[in-house]
Amino acid sequence: MLPVFVKDAGGGVIVDVDGNSLIDFGSGIAVVSVGNAAPRVSARVAEQAARFTHTCFMVTPYEGYVEVCEELSNRTPGTHEKRSALFNSGAEAVENAVKIARHATRRQAIVAFDHGYHGRTNLTMALTAKNMPYKDKMGPFAGEIYRMPMAYPLRWPGGREACRTDALAMVTSLIHTQVGEDNVAAVIIEPIQGEGGFVVPPDGFLRGLAEFCAEHGIVFIADEIQTGFCRTGDWFACEHEGIVPDMITTAKAIADGLPLAGVTGRAEIMDSVHVGGLGGTYGGNPVACAAALGTIETMAAEDLAARARRIGDVMLARLHKLADTYQVIADVRGRGAMLAIELTRPGTLDPDPATTSAVARACHQAGLVTLTCGTFGNVLRFLPPLVIEEDLLDEGLSILEDAFAACG
Numbered sequence: 079m080l081p082v083f084v085k086d087a088g089g090g091v092i093v094d095v096d097g098n099s100l101i102d103f104g105s106g107i108a109v110v111s112v113g114n115a116a117p118r119v120s121a122r123v124a125e126q127a128a129r130f131t132h133t134c135f136m137v138t139p140y141e142g143y144v145e146v147c148e149e150l151s152n153r154t155p156g157t158h159e160k161r162s163a164l165f166n167s168g169a170e171a172v173e174n175a176v177k178i179a180r181h182a183t184r185r186q187a188i189v190a191f192d193h194g195y196h197g198r199t200n201l202t203m204a205l206t207a208k209n210m211p212y213k214d215k216m217g218p219f220a221g222e223i224y225r226m227p228m229a230y231p232l233r234w235p236g237g238r239e240a241c242r243t244d245a246l247a248m249v250t251s252l253i254h255t256q257v258g259e260d261n262v263a264a265v266i267i268e269p270i271q272g273e274g275g276f277v278v279p280p281d282g283f284l285r286g287l288a289e290f291c292a293e294h295g296i297v298f299i300a301d302e303i304q305t306g307f308c309r310t311g312d313w314f315a316c317e318h319e320g321i322v323p324d325m326i327t328t329a330k331a332i333a334d335g336l337p338l339a340g341v342t343g344r345a346e347i348m349d350s351v352h353v354g355g356l357g358g359t360y361g362g363n364p365v366a367c368a369a370a371l372g373t374i375e376t377m378a379a380e381d382l383a384a385r386a387r388r389i390g391d392v393m394l395a396r397l398h399k400l401a402d403t404y405q406v407i408a409d410v411r412g413r414g415a416m417l418a419i420e421l422t423r424p425g426t427l428d429p430d431p432a433t434t435s436a437v438a439r440a441c442h443q444a445g446l447v448t449l450t451c452g453t454f455g456n457v458l459r460f461l462p463p464l465v466i467e468e469d470l471l472d473e474g475l476s477i478l479e480d481a482f483a484a485c486g
């Protein structure tokens with residue numbers, strides 16, 4: 079937490095009550111991709127709030143909810159018939175995806191991955207890999223969760239090349255020997271891991287996993303809560319390899335900060351649940367739906383997926399240069415406007431969380447909001463709003479370079 083209290087925010091700048099300006103490379107943790115006060119969002123929210131703020135969709139439905147589901151259906155990968163249900167938070171979406179997959183398959187086991195993050199409710203804590211700070215002494219956790227090794231190129235025991243060839247074989251073999259394919263309801267994975275360190279699996283890993291799931295009647299759930307809605311340069315990160323998940327969870331950037339999340343899946347899977355089996359008082363709140371429609375409209379009108387790719391090009395060039403200068407940077411990775419650098423003791427894979435937080439602190443003091451992440455706390459991640467102006471992006475990168483000059 080930074081020692082500031084926010085007065086205004088927008089366009090990649092946060093202004094605090096003392097008049098300080100900060101450049102935002104965090105977007106409220108990958109949420110305000112269209113900016114903190116996007117005109118289309120603000121207008122739709124104000125208009126909806128003046129008409130009605132709540133009725134409860136399960137009792138007396140309204141159009142905005144259906145429109146968001148139609149957008150989800152049209153924009154998520156795959157042309158098959160889909161259904162969506164809306165909830166309040168990412169964790170709630172993940173919980174519901176698991177409920178639906180179990181109900182549809184009549185199986186119980188859920189496969190998740192090392193370094194994965196799926197939320198902080200009881201079931202999602204069980205799915206989340208990292209103990210401290212997310213889970214420590216907060217158990218007992220939900221059962222029938224099986225964790226598999228993640229295809230993490232930098233840290234794969236046999237090196238990057240081996241990761242490309244071996245990771246999938248290892249995971250499918252472990253599922254076969256330790257769980258049994260017929261017991262697995264779903265495999266859940268972030269196409270690029272978020273909190274776990276922006277881990278990008280080698281091309282082929284996700285595709286192979288999806289094919290394995292299809293072969294064994296396992297629901298393949300892509301958790302796109304952090305990667306979705308243009309962040310990685312496509313509407314959804316699965317599109318990079320042309321993967322069509324059976325189910326996809328969304329939240330964060332979907333509604334520019336208003337609480338909204340979605341589960342979108344194959345109609346036959348979603349429809350398997352009995353009437354009343356899913357729901358909640360606030361899920362798909364009309365004001366949050368209005369925000370989502372304004373957000374999606376902005377992303378489409380301003381082609382923010384292309385903007386994310388451009389941000390990626392600009393940032394990667396400077397991050398690679400930084401890595402050439404400072405040996406503490408062991409890896410530069412990510413896609414589009416979801417980028418990170420991993421810091422280790424030079425020449426080793428020993429994580430260097432101390433330098434990571436020192437650089438983040440130096441950035442904060444110089445007016446740049448950066449976030450750290452990673453299982454070992456040694457990853458600096460960059461998630462600028464997709465609407466950020468290029469000179470602001472450059473200025474933020476210069477602050478980062480100065481921070482490395484001071485600490486790296």
Ligand SMILES: Cc1ncc(COP(=O)(O)O)c(C=O)c1O
Pocket residue numbers: 107167168169170172195196197198268272273301302303304329330
């Ligand atoms: C991939 C992923 N899944 C789930 C969640 C949980 O979302 P929420 O914090 O809205 O519950 C997050 C949040 O960071 C996330 O990044």
